[in-house]
Amino acid sequence: MASQTQPLLQIENLSVCFPVSAGLFRRSHQAVRAINNLSLSLHKNQCLSIVGESGCGKSTLALTILGLQHPTHGSISFDGKPITGAAQPGRMQRARMAQMVFQDPYASLNPRQTIHAALAGPLRLHGLRNKGEVEDRIATTLKMVGLKPEQAKRYPHEFSGGQRQRIGIARALILDPKVIVLDEPVSALDVSIRAQIINLLLDLKERLDLSYIMISHDLSVVEHMSDRVAVMYFGQIVEEGPWQSIFANPVHPYTRRLLAAIPDPFTIIRQEDITRKDMQPPPLSGFSYYPEEIGTHDVYQSPPPTEFLTVGDDHKVRFIAR
């Protein structure tokens, strides 16, 4: 699609390792490889979803993009300029590039701060001193997420779950960032509220020309919101492509397993079986899928060299040479 233009966010060969200390003197002998040689790019005004199970490294990836975690190897660049390594910009500058919306709006807002204080803080830190301007900015941001400016005087506990997630979104938007990382944005919300938040996020993306990186395991939400989908398994992307291609033609066994595991009420009622084994396409000749057996993975070892091969229109899958 937009792959000709320069990506807004480019992640190249990113690895993040955490040392594990043990024994006398707490020296580290081993490292957990949370992210292994991962490359991804996010284009302007796209929503890139990262799906995978807990422990696959998707949250580490989010933290690394936000600059809260240093990469062990590799680089991330934003708008063509590197934001990791020697040339990395300061925290203040990074805050204007990317912000995050957290999963649990109950836990991610300070209970002792009014909404006004939570939104005004970053503005003041970033040099907006004029009181009128601060008030204006807070009022417009609250209106944008569907809240009333008068509600700014209240504390988080005075809001419902859905409203709190709107506040979380307002907090992410207040510095006008280009990229927003959405970490399971609706999974902590009640079912009848989810649609409101999903619609709001998609609407804001168009109105403000935002780009999203969404971390989720709810594949029906992923299908609805994404432009591209990347499936992550133990620190690596095993399959990546445009949403329609991932959902209509999942290739990697792990992607198929994830898709088969979702209990989608309407498919169950129609008694369709999306797990049919005979639909599993054979791997490209000369290759086998990596990993072949899911769950047999050593987080301390670096994975064997694999190749990311194109299987369709901009749709890539990880294989290992046989």
Place this chain on the structure above:
Amino acid sequence: MSAPPLLEVRNLHIDMRSGQERLNVVENVSFSIGAGETFGLVGESGCGKSITALSLIGLLNRPLAVGQGEILFKGQNLLKMNGSELRRLRGNRISMIFQEPMTALNPLATVGRQIAEMFVLHQGSTWHEAERKAIAALAQVQVPAPDKRIKNYPHQMSGGMRQRVMIAIALACHPDLLIADEPTTALDVTVQAEILKLMQELCDQRGTSVLMISHDLGVIAKMCQRVGIMYAGHLVEERAVADLFRRPAHPYTHGLLASLPVLGQRKLNERKPLQEIEGIVPSIAAFPTGCRFEPRCTRASPICRDAVPGPSVLGDYSFVRCYHHG
């Protein structure tokens, strides 16, 4: 459902009392579960589904208490039983699986001991015998190397394994009724699929009835034969699962199903916004006097505000509480 029901809940009211105030948290809920049947209770947080389940085994704590109603288990009213009678029933004939296995298990005891305890308490086994039975119970929930695993403490196991231990404890004495309160909400999707399959197999084999509580309609569709929808303390609709998804009758159920993003529905080059249910769930202190969904309902009329609609029967064990259902 043909045989007399195993569990029958009749006009259950649960009150929350604070000082002089009495708030109706659950009002006039009736449903029944047949032998070997899986009944689902769906609703959003705060709708009263979990406290309904807790009331079945006498685990409600102040300020919550059953106001009126009957809970008949094999014809006996559980609300009339005293503490020791209930203790003999709990864990033995009726048992429960909770959402978060880490907080439900005792962190200071090995899982083997926690399973064995069931046999010692309810079947009079010796600890030695009970340990042998615990290994068998752990093998049944497909925990690999059960003879080694019984020596583990809960923190040494993964979330999925812990939930298997919970299931082993709950099913140890072959209960007639298993209450599962959001048993897979804390788990990954692939683990969830395994746990649901395991529960289904074990309960089918033994003819155990299940009360499945969940907010996830997918889990309900997969596991249950019949389902009740709760909204703000009222049971607003009870249907066979397939009917509910094909022809929802209550406007709330209708809105809920329409608001779900459905796999395979999105078209290329076109994205319709999801249908929203306007507004928010009313707070317990401010429940409307009539239909509790009325403030958010698109079909509401003045009559809805005045009185709670009675059940309109749609078929056997199937009703909806709405003046304008359809």
